[in-house]
Amino acid sequence: MALTTAGTAACAKCKFFDSEQSADLGLCRYNPPISQPSGDTAGVWPKVEANDWCGHFEAVAA
Template sequence: MVITTAGAAACAKCKFFDNAEASADLGLCRYNPPISQPSGEAAGIWPKVEASDWCGHFEPVAA
């Protein structure tokens, strides 16, 4: 079993992190499908995350 620390598993290093946001410190987590919105006219959105965040779904970016 490999133990990964939070720093090594940061969102910025994850293949599901989309840093298309205006800030280098923010991005979108593309692991799950978009979250639906209460209004039927509003499109779903992916969760915004910080590059230093981490979670249990981490997969490293392929080199």
């Protein structure tokens, strides 16, 4: 099994990363949207930077 490091498991290389308007910022779509305190507001996904990483990394299929 290959060792996964923060550089190889960056959000930008993850299948759950949804880039917004720039390559440096996006949304993590691993979990469902987070509900907001106001009931009439839509839920949101966490904003992440392309070089962030976490334990849920799955590489984008080629």
